[in-house]
Amino acid sequence: EGGSTFGIGRPALPEEIAAWDLDVSPDGTGLPEGSGDVWEGEAAFEESCAACHGSFAEGVGNWPKLAGGQGTLDDKDPVKTVGSYWPYLSTVWDYVHRSMPFGNAQSLSNDEVYAITAYILYSNGLVEDDFVLDRETFDEVVMPNADGFIVDDRPETEYTKWRTEPCMEDCKETVEITMRASVLDVTPGEEGGDDGGE
């Protein structure tokens, strides 16, 4: 389009872009130099991650499970982990590097992130214990649920059905209660089972 601009702002310097542009794409674009193996990863994971995610990445308490759950996605209660759910290895590297450990993000070196990522893969049974992750071996890893995602299909599966004039009278024969929130009673309140906000 071109055209006039306002002349506001100033050019970003290469060092500034390098400091902030850390994202890694599914094809590995954005991965820096470095490497790490499963055993280095186990040590780093124990030190920086295991308190919340467990020594085997299995999760502690309500903290996220990073391993397990393969084959559960069509269960009543699916267990969604890196191994069972995440489609791309790039996301693991990117997210750990930028946002973990929780409360001390951006404290891990590139080699530590490679090693921790290798250990998470090992914990999910996706690589052998002698695996070394770097930019070259990145492409060798097969994520089990890589093909498990479809692009939003609501226009075809829902909108076509639900863009119709709705029923206004005699829409159903009976109305019966099938479930009650008060039976579950998990709503916070000021006291006892009282609902908040009264």
Add this chain to the structure above:
Amino acid sequence: MIREEADMAEDTGRGASRRAFLKGSVAAGGALLGAGAARAAEPDPLITEVQPWASGLGEGVDATPYGLPIRFEDDVIRRNVEWLTADTISSINFTPIHALDGTITPAGCAFERHHSGAIELKKEDYRLMINGLVDTPLVFTYADLERFPRENHTYFLECAANTGMEWAGAQLNGAQFTHGMIHNMEYSGIPLRTLLHEAGYSGETEGKWVYVEGADASSNGRSIPMEKALDDCLVAIKANGEALRKEHGYPARLVVPGWEGNMWIKWIRRIEVMDGPVESREETSKYTDTLADGTSRKWTWVMDAKSVVTSPSPQSPITHGHGPLVITGMAWSGHGRITRVDVSKDGGKTWETARLAKQGENKALTRFYLETEWNGEEMFLQSRAMDETGYVQPTKAQLREVRGENSIYHNNCIQTWWVKENGEAENVEVS
């Protein structure tokens, strides 16, 4: 005939403790007030006796440089549900929609959702970078942003997970909890297209994306297709007339009209033009919607048409007895304007078209009212929104038929409140 299903209580082990509902005040009010105004037996001392506020003095104008609501409204606050998340830092709270009216959400009680807490970022420390496939990568200061031409628009922001706890059944007892991951504000901001143009972006849309991230530790990076980025996205610097609240992204956030709240990146620090989506954590592990067969939808950006009756509701029971009753609620659609809201008092057997307080605004909350007469009969209140595309808000059964129960996000089903003879209301599912 009411059939109650109690087996959920066994699942939680918490039993069915019932609250002492309003200690009989509803019944007393109902007996006192008939269909018309009751004649007073005694003169009202609030009228016949001089009250202190009619005699003495109130507060001076220097008492409150920036005020909070009067103390009698101290229940109109955000609420947290502890068991939903592992901690309160990467967590959610809820707007008290049951107690609000109109459409503008007061910023002080507008819900929060953070992934690494609400950070404090002062304007002097703020930087916004635009890089990637642009002619000139740029850095802006906050003061720079204020020099660009601004627009004002009112939009709803709904968390993708709003009503998400209700997929498998009726769970939380109150509109605040079932539908309160939403707010609606008037934003002043700079169109994203203006900033991209400033960096010399060509304006090409085919196959192009922006990746946007925040200054916080979570970064909350999301990929947005260029068509949307150039259409109506804003970098907002004001909301409801004032600077953004810290917890809403001070000093600048992204506004992505009609799209799931996760994409409204707070404390926005970088916009990168790219050839494809990053497939970040927040668009793979999270904000993807698992269907019954185990496959998952990704890039479910738009929030579909939805509505809820905010009063009466479990936190806003009928306490005034029989006679005139205002049924009210709000409706919204990420596809455009709300054109109609129908209300049912009998669980969807029959519907009446409600009155919209104002004509629906594009991708913003719309207030509806149904003025009615209530004489203590049990009601199953529902509302059903329609938007300008002709889309009709579905039932939960319709949604489950397509998606199963594990989508987590995008639950825009019709909500039912069971209003009992004493005016109390409860979150239920009905056949």
